[in-house]
Amino acid sequence: MDDMSTRLSTLRSLLPSLQSTLEIFNASPSKFHIVRTINPSPTQPRTLYILDSSFNPPSRAHLSLATSALRHQKPDEERPTRLLLLFSTHNADKAPSPASFVQRIAMMTVFAQDVIQTLKSDEDISKVSIDIGLTKEPYYTDKSVAIASEAPEVYASKPIHVHLVGYDTLIRFCNPKYYPKYTPPLSALEPFFDAGHKLRVTQRPFDPNDSSSKEFGTLEDQEKYLQHIKEGGLEKEGFEASWRGNIDMVQGTGMGISSTRVRKAAKEERWDEVESLCTEGVAAWIKDQELYKEDASGKKMMG
Numbered sequence: 173m174d175d176m177s178t179r180l181s182t183l184r185s186l187l188p189s190l191q192s193t194l195e196i197f198n199a200s201p202s203k204f205h206i207v208r209t210i211n212p213s214p215t216q217p218r219t220l221y222i223l224d225s226s227f228n229p230p231s232r233a234h235l236s237l238a239t240s241a242l243r244h245q246k247p248d249e250e251r252p253t254r255l256l257l258l259f260s261t262h263n264a265d266k267a268p269s270p271a272s273f274v275q276r277i278a279m280m281t282v283f284a285q286d287v288i289q290t291l292k293s294d295e296d297i298s299k300v301s302i303d304i305g306l307t308k309e310p311y312y313t314d315k316s317v318a319i320a321s322e323a324p325e326v327y328a329s330k331p332i333h334v335h336l337v338g339y340d341t342l343i344r345f346c347n348p349k350y351y352p353k354y355t356p357p358l359s360a361l362e363p364f365f366d367a368g369h370k371l372r373v374t375q376r377p378f379d380p381n382d383s384s385s386k387e388f389g390t391l392e393d394q395e396k397y398l399q400h401i402k403e404g405g406l407e408k409e410g411f412e413a414s415w416r417g418n419i420d421m422v423q424g425t426g427m428g429i430s431s432t433r434v435r436k437a438a439k440e441e442r443w444d445e446v447e448s449l450c451t452e453g454v455a456a457w458i459k460d461q462e463l464y465k466e467d468a469s470g471k472k473m474m475g
């Protein structure tokens with residue numbers, strides 16, 4: 173059996189245990205749980221990079237969010253570092269589609285292996301541990317609280333959290349509509365920023381061939397929006413000047429890459445395109461499991 177066949181069959185055999193882990197987590201009061209770790213190491217991190225893994229499926233753009241943070245960390249983000257792929261069973265905007273949850277965790281597992289494979293040429297960084305975690309919290313602020321306050325403690329070193337997000341997610345993070353219980357609404361972000369946690373925002377380039385990318389505006393618009401926030405544009409809503417340094421914006425490489433495009437290509441069995449948009453293992457897993465055969469929206473993805 174070749175290496176990819178072995179990876180796929182190992183993952184297939186893991187599905188029942190992933191399913192029962194999910195069920196136990198859902199039935200428990202716990203808000204954060206690590207399912208498994210790729211490249212495990214007992215070293216406690218000082219910086220924890222967190223990639224929200226609601227992705228359906230993970231793409232090469234998500235790969236770039238993770239590898240760019242690990243390779244080009246900001247000077248205030250100290251080593252050792254660790255990566256957490258975090259799947260939330262509750263989304264801020266979308267109704268849950270439970271049948272697909274186990275497949276989402278499976279894709280995180282195969283994606284984590286692909287991340288390590290991609291980092292192989294950087295001897296130090298490729299040893300990074302990648303945790304695959306679950307949370308019930310839809311909001312970034314609450315995800316960080318859940319990670320820091322889970323008992324028994326998961327990261328005893330109390331690392332700084334750096335959430336790796338795309339530009340569209342920065343807008344939603346700063347949208348007062350998500351924080352109606354707070355006055356002013358963005359005071360909800362205070363515990364997050366006061367703990368020193370950060371956002372690393374990757375720009376989403378506009379691709380004329382991909383109409384879904386239009387909504388993000390030009391790269392200049394994206395820089396201007398961040399500048400606007402940093403210059404007090406959301407002060408009335410409660411965004412404080414002292415949080416300015418906790419948001420970094422970096423250039424993206426994922427021109428025209430989106431999970432929507434992957435699902436559509438998979439449904440239409442355009443496997444070359446799936447392979448160009450996804451990492452090797454993820455593309456093979458989508459094909460192996462016929463994940464988007466029924467419905468490119470991902471809603472009826474097989475469990």
Ligand SMILES: Nc1ncnc2c1ncn2[C@@H]1O[C@H](COP(=O)(O)OP(=O)(O)OP(=O)(O)O)[C@@H](O)[C@H]1O
Nearest residue numbers: 227233337338339341374376424426429430431432
């Ligand atoms: N091409 C990209 N460039 C920069 N960031 C991206 C890109 N694709 C996804 N992201 C970011 O990755 C995170 C999770 O992505 P998400 O699952 O929403 O991906 P998506 O491709 O936009 O999904 P969908 O097409 O299903 O709406 C978000 O913060 C998103 O902004």
Ligand SMILES: NC(=O)c1ccc[n+]([C@@H]2O[C@H](COP(=O)(O)O)[C@@H](O)[C@H]2O)c1
Nearest residue numbers: 224226260263264310311312344345350
């Ligand atoms: N204000 C917030 O913290 C906020 C707002 C919108 C979405 N989210 C989260 O962002 C992640 C990605 O969301 P989408 O899958 O809708 O792109 C999800 O975990 C979602 O719950 C967080």
